[in-house]
Amino acid sequence: MSVPATATTDTLRREVDRRRTFAIISHPDAGKTTLTEKTLLYAGAIELAGAVKGRASQRHVVSDWMDIERERGISITSAALEFELHGRHVTLLDTPGHKDFSEDTYRTLLAVDSVVMVIDAAKGIEAQTRKLFEVARRRHLPMLTFVNKLDLPGRDPLDLLDEIERVLGVSAAPMNWPIGTGDRFKGVYDLRTQEVLFYERRPGGARRAPVVVTGAEDPALADLIGVDARRELLDGVHLLQAAGTAFDREAYREARQTPVFFGSALANFGLESFLQALADHAPPPQPRESDDGTVIEPTRSDFSGFVFKIQANMNPRHRDRVAFVRVCSGVMTKDMQVTNTRLQQPVRLSRPHRFFGRDRETVEAAYPGDVVGLVNPGRFGIGDTLYAGTPVRYPPIPNFPAEHFGALRLQDVRFKQFDEGVRQLEEEGLMQVVFPSHGARYPILGVVGALQFDIVEARLRDEYGVACRVDKLSYVAARWVQGDADARLTLPNSVLSTTDRRGRRVLLFPSEWDLQYCERENPSVQLLAMA
Ligand code: G4P
Secondary structure: OOHHHHHHHHHHHHHHHHHEEEEEEEEEOHHHHHHHHHHHHOOOOOOOOOOOOHHHHHHHOOOOOOHHHHHHOOOOOOOOEEEEEOOEEEEEOOOOOHHHHHHEEEOOOOOOEEEEEEEEEOEEEEEHHHHHHHHHOOOOOEEEEEEEEOOOOOHHHHHHHHHHHHHHOOOOEEEEEEEHHHOOEEEEOOOOEEEEEHHHHHEHHOOOOOOOOOOOOOOOHHHHHHHHHHHHHHHHHHHHHOOOOOHHHHHHHHHOHHHEEEOEEEOOOOOHHHHHHHHHHOOOOEEOOOOOOOEEOOOOOOOOOEEEEEEEOOOOOOOOEEEEEEEEEEEEOOOOOEEEOOOOEEEEEEOOOEEEEEEEOOOEOOOOOOEEEEEOOOOOOOOOEEEOOOOOOOOOOOOOOEEEEEEEEOOOOHHHHHHHHHHHHHOOOOEEEEEOOOOOOEEEEOOOOOOOHHHHHHHHHHOOOOOEEEEOOOOOOEEEEOOOOOOOOOOOOOEEEEEEEEEEEEEEEEEEEHHHHHHHOOOOEEEOOOO
């Protein structure tokens, strides 16, 4: 018996409403992994404290699985974690947070509807957070902020709020306020519920229950936290009342304001109200514009989605390639026949998977906001749109500007495998590849984070059996030449002329100065950072 269309529409609407898909952005060591772990524990998605990771003790994040990650104790590839939280179906996409990061990190931000920014209370906004924030800003992604490590000495909270506003250009609305810092850290005062949440360790991990006071003025506070701490808290709250920003849900949803929570992921402190806010306020799957400007609503009945990531060798036991699809509209079901817009070919989704770190399970139905892995027989590329019913094409995923370049040298004679390996890794989006326009045609790799070079070497060796070496080159930027293709350009000798696989001209610059010089000297062409 077929299901009536209205029942299907109702289910779709309900499932869309329930979904929250987000990523965490942070600088290495700010506490992203710990926050992920505690969130999963809180949500009951993992059973054991510390099962996610302990860097020193060699325990690993659920999403850490490649050897190279294990060797270095970092998470390189982003995996999707799914769990239920306060009645929401949450998908957390892991953005690798190590020092060098990759295009994968950027692309992940194209597949989420909001972000959480974790900052270290002692350090404030650091370089990588800023870069990731820029990508999130371009997409107008709403952002919640978690200021972490309140149990350690940190910077003045007002100073941190000011830095968020100044450096990132969004207003910052504190949701709670720390009482003391470091050794004198007593807890936080919830500015909305007027609760004092005590920070203290009790035997067996027990906690004192939060106490509701009538406000920061409540004399009872002196008994609870001490006279000095109360005075400090009062000063802070008065300042906030006079000049601070109050939480405004609409401003958050429009990415004009970030609600800020203070806490400690490690001590599991201040997480509850933060996660409650995530469940209450983070947006459900949003409509997306297709390539021709049509707005595709998530509740549209026809399935559509796009591939934002391709990963080979997910599991050494299954030597396969997985394409990760973000569902944008409709319902994706197992065995469904869809079309890949780029190839204009039908594909049957016979093995859609859901991943939880190393584990995978077959998915019967996936809804907008969900991320599904398709075992990829080479038929999916990054940015491909898949649809059923009415055709749709989502805009292509841009290349992000590479910052490190290296010549890839083959160390043996397995040319065919070498060529195939380089092509496939390029298709996966692991690196950009160009070839010198003159002389020997060896591949030059462009990557966002230099660690990618090690990964390329390791994967060519392990998966394609070819020995290669990347010799670092001293270029700092690549630009695609647009405009008059035959223009004779005025270029210093230090600039290398190359072409990409599609025959487009790409210039590599050894310094920002050279780049600016070339822009000035060649006004008839445009030099584009992204292809
Ligand atoms: P990341 O994923 O953003 O790189 O950060 P991660 O969670 O790995 O945290 C970096 C270090 O900071 C870890 O210590 C972690 O235990 C610690 N940390 C995270 N949150 C807090 C917090 O709220 N308070 C304190 N005091 N420390 C915190 P590590 O020694 O480098 O690693 P591990 O051996 O503890 O895993």
